[in-house]
Amino acid sequence: MDSVTRPRTLYEKIFDAHVVAEREDGTVLLYIDRHLIHEVTSPQAFEGLDKHGRSVRRPELTLATSDHNVPTSERPQGVKASTYLTREDSRIQVQKLERNVKRHHIPYFGLRSKRQGIVHVIGPELGFTLPGNTIVCGDSHTSTHGAFGALAHGIGTSEVEHVLATQTLVSTKSRNMNVVVRGRLADGVTSKDLMLYIIGSIGTAGGTGSVIEFSGPVIEDLSMESRMSLCNMSIEAGARAGLIAPDEKTISYVKRREMAPRETWDMAEAYWKTLRTDAGAVFDKVVEIDANDVTPTVTWGTSPEQVIPITGVVPAPSDFSDPVKKEGCLQALAYMGLTPGTNVADIAVDKVFIGSCTNARIEDFRAAAQILRGHTIAPNIKLALAVPGSGLVKRAAEDEGIDIIFKRAGFQWREAGCSMCVGLNEDSLAPTERCASTSNRNFESRQGTAGRTHLVSPVVAAATAIKGTLAAPSQVAKSVGPAARLQHVNVDFDVGFSSDSETLSEEDSSSQSSLISTSSEYSGSPSKAKRVWTAVKKHVKEHHDSMNQAYSVYYGQGAGRRSFSGSGSEHSKHAAEQVAQQATNNSRFEDNIKGSVAVIERANIDTDAIFPKQFCTTTQRTGLGHALFSNLRYNPDGSPKPNFVLNRPESRSASILLATGPNFGCGSSREHAVWALQDFGFRCVIAPSFADIFYNNAFKNGLLLAQVNADVVNRIVTESNTGQCIKINLEQQTLRNDQNVVIGRFEIPERRKQELLSGIGEIEASLAFHSQIKLYEELRRQLSPWYEEGVRSQANVRRRQLATGQSDPFADDLKNEALAW
Ligand SMILES: CC(C)[C@@](O)(CC(=O)O)C(=O)O
Ligand code: SF4
Structure with a gap:
C-alpha cells in the first residue's frame, strides 16, 4: 500500500497504474494503451509474428500510417502505393505495411486518407493519444505524446513485435527528472528555442535513464502544439520520455477529437485531473531554467547540444575545456564547413525546411506565415519547403489561407509526410548543401549525404528564408496589411464518429464473472477473487476518479502481481516450466x-x-x-x-x-x-x-x-x-x-x-503471463472505460458502417484506404 500513500511523481503514477505483473528479475510487464506503427520500423516485427504463428493481441489499440517514405508531391485522388511510390524499396515497405494491417485488422491511414500524416502528429490530432496513457511506437520521437501527460517512448522493432503480440512491454522504472522553467519567453522565442537551449545546457546524454517532467509557469503557458515540440525533442536530451501534467488546455484539446471518449468523458476528465506530481514527491534531479535567458537559438554543429543564440558566433575548440567536447567541436566544424568566430547571422543557407514531427502543426505554419506575409524568399535559397505534418493540418492551413502566403513567398506547399527531416523520399540535401530546418536532428548526413543542417524554430526558418542567412524573426520587417487571408479557423474534428463501444458498466455481471474466472486461474481461489473484486468495486464507487488507487486496492489484497515463479500458483509454475523449456531451445550466449x-x-x-x-x-x-x-x-x-x-x-x-x-x-x-x-x-x-x-x-x-x-x-x-x-x-x-x-x-x-x-525469448516469457494480461484488461475496462471507448478495429468500423448505412468520415477514410489494397 506504500505506493498509494507515498507522494509520487506523475511518471510514477502512470507507471504504477500500468503494471500487469512484477517479474522476479525486478522488471515489470507494463500494459501498453496505445501503439503507433509506420512502414519503416514495423516490417521485421510482423515477420517475427508470422514466423511464430502469432496474432496481434489488440489490433484496435494500434494505429498505422505511412509517413517516412511517402512522396510529398501532389497526390492524385485514389492514388496507389504501387504506382505513386517510384523508389522500389520504399514502395515495398509501404505495401508490406498495407498487407500487414489488412491481415491483422489494424486501422490504417495511408496515402488515400485525409488523416494520413506523421505518426506523432496524427496520434494527438485524432484523439488516439490520451492523458494517462502508455504510448509506444518504433520511433524515438514518440516522446512527443508526453505533452498530454502520457508516458510515451520510442522502442525498437523487437519491442514492436512484443507489443503486437502481448500488448505489454518489459520495463523498469526510470529515474525522475524535473526541468522547471520560470520567467517568460520573449516575443519570437518559441518552445523549440527553449528546448534547444535546454539540450545545450544538459547535453544529449543529460536525460539518459530518466523521464523528464517539464513544469513551471512557462510550461503552463505553452499551447499544446508548443508542448508537443518540446516533448518531441526530449529524446535529443537522451531522456526515455518527456512529460507535462495534463491541465485545462490538454483536456480541451482532446475533447471531441475523433477517437477521444464521449460517453465516458466525464469520468475520464475527473481522472485526468488527478494526474499530477504530488507535493513532496522526490525527483532524482531538478534543473531550473530561466526563460528570460532564452533567445532565438540554432545549432551550429552536428549534435543537437551544439547550440548557439542566433546573435552569437561559431565557437572554436579552445572554447571547450572538456576534451570530448573539444574533439566534437573540431569534427563538427570540419563537417559543417564553418570557421570559428563567424557571426551566426552571416551563415548563408541553400534550403529551408518547415516540417517534421517537431514543427509541422497548424500553430507552426501560422507563426511562420506571420513572418512570411508580404515577403519573398532570398535569391540564394534554392528550395523552401513547407510540409504539413498531416492531411488535416494541411486542410486547416489551406482553410486559413496560409498556403497562399507560403506560395507567394516562394515556398513549395506539399503533401504530408516526414520529408526532408530524414530524406527517405525525394526531399533531401545534396552534398555540402546547408539547410535551416525545423526538424530535430542535425546529425551528419541526416537530411542527405554530406548535407549540413541547422536546427531552428519555424519563425527563424521563415526569417532565414527571407534573409538568405540564419536570421531572427525580429530582423524581418513586419509587412503592412495582409497579403492573404490569415485567420484562425478551428478545424472541426467532431465529424460524427459516435461511439459504438460496449462500455462495460460496473454492474455488468458477465464481465464480472469472466474477471473472476481469469483471476482464479492464477490465484487458485475463486472465492478470494470474488471478495477482492467486491472490495475493488466498493472502492471504485467511492473514489471513481482514481484508477491508481483502485488498482492498488486490488493488488494490495494480494490478488495480482504474481512474480514470475510465484509460489503456490499452478499457472506461474506452468509458465516457468514453459520458459525454461524455451531457454533450452534457444542458443545460449557463450559467455x-x-x-x-x-x-x-x-x-x-x-x-x-x-x-x-x-x-x-x-x-x-x-x-x-x-x-x-x-x-x-x-x-x-x-x-x-x-x-x-x-x-x-x-x-x-x-x-x-x-x-x-x-x-x-x-x-x-x-x-x-x-x-x-x-x-x-x-x-x-x-x-x-x-x-x-x-x-x-x-x-x-x-x-x-x-x-x-x-x-x-x-x-x-x-x-x-x-x-x-x-x-x-x-x-x-x-x-x-x-x-x-x-x-x-x-x-x-x-x-x-x-x-x-x-x-530466453522475451515474447514467450511474456505470453506466459496471458492470464495476468487478461485480468488487467478486464480491470481496465471496469476502472477506466474511457481508454477503450474511442478505439475500433478497422473491421469493426466497417461492419458498423455497413450495418447503420450511415456516412462517417472517419470510417470512409479507412474504407478508402482498404480499397487500395
Ligand atoms: C525510422 C527512422 C527514420 C526514425 O524516424 C526513427 C527514430 O527516430 O526512431 C528517425 O527519425 O530516425
Ligand atoms: S518527422 Fe523525422 S523525426 Fe519525426 S518521425 Fe518522421 S523521420 Fe522521424
Missing part, C-alpha cells in the same frame, strides 16, 4: 568472447552514423553489415575511405568495437544499427556509456554492451594498438589481454547478464 578490437575515437555516435538513413528502407534484418557506418566508411563514389577503422585489414576480423567517447547509439530507435553491427561480425560494443533505446535493442538481439570507465578505455586502446586480442568474460565481467591479464572490468546490470546467459 566468453575473444577477438580483436576496432576503435572509433568519437563521442555521441548516433544511430544515423551507425546505420545511415538511406538503408532504413530495407525490410530485412539480416545481411545489413554492408551499410554499417557507410557514410564514414565509403566515399560518395563507393570507394573505401582508407583511414576509417573498419577499412583497415586488421578490423575485418574484429568482433569487438570500442567507442572511446560516451553516449554510443544516441538518436533514432532504428534497430537496424544493432543488426548491422552483428552482421559485420561484432559481438560486443564497449563504450563509456550508451543511449537507452539502443541499449535495449542490443540486448534484445544478444549483442553485449560493456560499459567501462576512461582508464579501461585507454588500456584497451593501448592493448589493441599492439595487436592484442581482448577476452571478455561475461560471468565475471572482466576484460583480459592475450596474456590472460585482467585489464579492466565492465558494468552490466545483473538482469541483462542473465538475459544473455539464459537466452
Whole structure:
C-alpha cells in the first residue's frame, strides 16, 4: 500500500497504474494503451509474428500510417502505393505495411486518407493519444505524446513485435527528472528555442535513464502544439520520455477529437485531473531554467547540444575545456564547413525546411506565415519547403489561407509526410548543401549525404528564408496589411464518429464473472477473487476518479502481481516450466568472447552514423553489415575511405568495437544499427556509456554492451594498438589481454547478464503471463472505460458502417484506404 500513500511523481503514477505483473528479475510487464506503427520500423516485427504463428493481441489499440517514405508531391485522388511510390524499396515497405494491417485488422491511414500524416502528429490530432496513457511506437520521437501527460517512448522493432503480440512491454522504472522553467519567453522565442537551449545546457546524454517532467509557469503557458515540440525533442536530451501534467488546455484539446471518449468523458476528465506530481514527491534531479535567458537559438554543429543564440558566433575548440567536447567541436566544424568566430547571422543557407514531427502543426505554419506575409524568399535559397505534418493540418492551413502566403513567398506547399527531416523520399540535401530546418536532428548526413543542417524554430526558418542567412524573426520587417487571408479557423474534428463501444458498466455481471474466472486461474481461489473484486468495486464507487488507487486496492489484497515463479500458483509454475523449456531451445550466449578490437575515437555516435538513413528502407534484418557506418566508411563514389577503422585489414576480423567517447547509439530507435553491427561480425560494443533505446535493442538481439570507465578505455586502446586480442568474460565481467591479464572490468546490470546467459525469448516469457494480461484488461475496462471507448478495429468500423448505412468520415477514410489494397 506504500505506493498509494507515498507522494509520487506523475511518471510514477502512470507507471504504477500500468503494471500487469512484477517479474522476479525486478522488471515489470507494463500494459501498453496505445501503439503507433509506420512502414519503416514495423516490417521485421510482423515477420517475427508470422514466423511464430502469432496474432496481434489488440489490433484496435494500434494505429498505422505511412509517413517516412511517402512522396510529398501532389497526390492524385485514389492514388496507389504501387504506382505513386517510384523508389522500389520504399514502395515495398509501404505495401508490406498495407498487407500487414489488412491481415491483422489494424486501422490504417495511408496515402488515400485525409488523416494520413506523421505518426506523432496524427496520434494527438485524432484523439488516439490520451492523458494517462502508455504510448509506444518504433520511433524515438514518440516522446512527443508526453505533452498530454502520457508516458510515451520510442522502442525498437523487437519491442514492436512484443507489443503486437502481448500488448505489454518489459520495463523498469526510470529515474525522475524535473526541468522547471520560470520567467517568460520573449516575443519570437518559441518552445523549440527553449528546448534547444535546454539540450545545450544538459547535453544529449543529460536525460539518459530518466523521464523528464517539464513544469513551471512557462510550461503552463505553452499551447499544446508548443508542448508537443518540446516533448518531441526530449529524446535529443537522451531522456526515455518527456512529460507535462495534463491541465485545462490538454483536456480541451482532446475533447471531441475523433477517437477521444464521449460517453465516458466525464469520468475520464475527473481522472485526468488527478494526474499530477504530488507535493513532496522526490525527483532524482531538478534543473531550473530561466526563460528570460532564452533567445532565438540554432545549432551550429552536428549534435543537437551544439547550440548557439542566433546573435552569437561559431565557437572554436579552445572554447571547450572538456576534451570530448573539444574533439566534437573540431569534427563538427570540419563537417559543417564553418570557421570559428563567424557571426551566426552571416551563415548563408541553400534550403529551408518547415516540417517534421517537431514543427509541422497548424500553430507552426501560422507563426511562420506571420513572418512570411508580404515577403519573398532570398535569391540564394534554392528550395523552401513547407510540409504539413498531416492531411488535416494541411486542410486547416489551406482553410486559413496560409498556403497562399507560403506560395507567394516562394515556398513549395506539399503533401504530408516526414520529408526532408530524414530524406527517405525525394526531399533531401545534396552534398555540402546547408539547410535551416525545423526538424530535430542535425546529425551528419541526416537530411542527405554530406548535407549540413541547422536546427531552428519555424519563425527563424521563415526569417532565414527571407534573409538568405540564419536570421531572427525580429530582423524581418513586419509587412503592412495582409497579403492573404490569415485567420484562425478551428478545424472541426467532431465529424460524427459516435461511439459504438460496449462500455462495460460496473454492474455488468458477465464481465464480472469472466474477471473472476481469469483471476482464479492464477490465484487458485475463486472465492478470494470474488471478495477482492467486491472490495475493488466498493472502492471504485467511492473514489471513481482514481484508477491508481483502485488498482492498488486490488493488488494490495494480494490478488495480482504474481512474480514470475510465484509460489503456490499452478499457472506461474506452468509458465516457468514453459520458459525454461524455451531457454533450452534457444542458443545460449557463450559467455566468453575473444577477438580483436576496432576503435572509433568519437563521442555521441548516433544511430544515423551507425546505420545511415538511406538503408532504413530495407525490410530485412539480416545481411545489413554492408551499410554499417557507410557514410564514414565509403566515399560518395563507393570507394573505401582508407583511414576509417573498419577499412583497415586488421578490423575485418574484429568482433569487438570500442567507442572511446560516451553516449554510443544516441538518436533514432532504428534497430537496424544493432543488426548491422552483428552482421559485420561484432559481438560486443564497449563504450563509456550508451543511449537507452539502443541499449535495449542490443540486448534484445544478444549483442553485449560493456560499459567501462576512461582508464579501461585507454588500456584497451593501448592493448589493441599492439595487436592484442581482448577476452571478455561475461560471468565475471572482466576484460583480459592475450596474456590472460585482467585489464579492466565492465558494468552490466545483473538482469541483462542473465538475459544473455539464459537466452530466453522475451515474447514467450511474456505470453506466459496471458492470464495476468487478461485480468488487467478486464480491470481496465471496469476502472477506466474511457481508454477503450474511442478505439475500433478497422473491421469493426466497417461492419458498423455497413450495418447503420450511415456516412462517417472517419470510417470512409479507412474504407478508402482498404480499397487500395
Ligand atoms: C525510422 C527512422 C527514420 C526514425 O524516424 C526513427 C527514430 O527516430 O526512431 C528517425 O527519425 O530516425
Ligand atoms: S523525426 Fe523525422 S523521420 Fe522521424 S518521425 Fe519525426 S518527422 Fe518522421
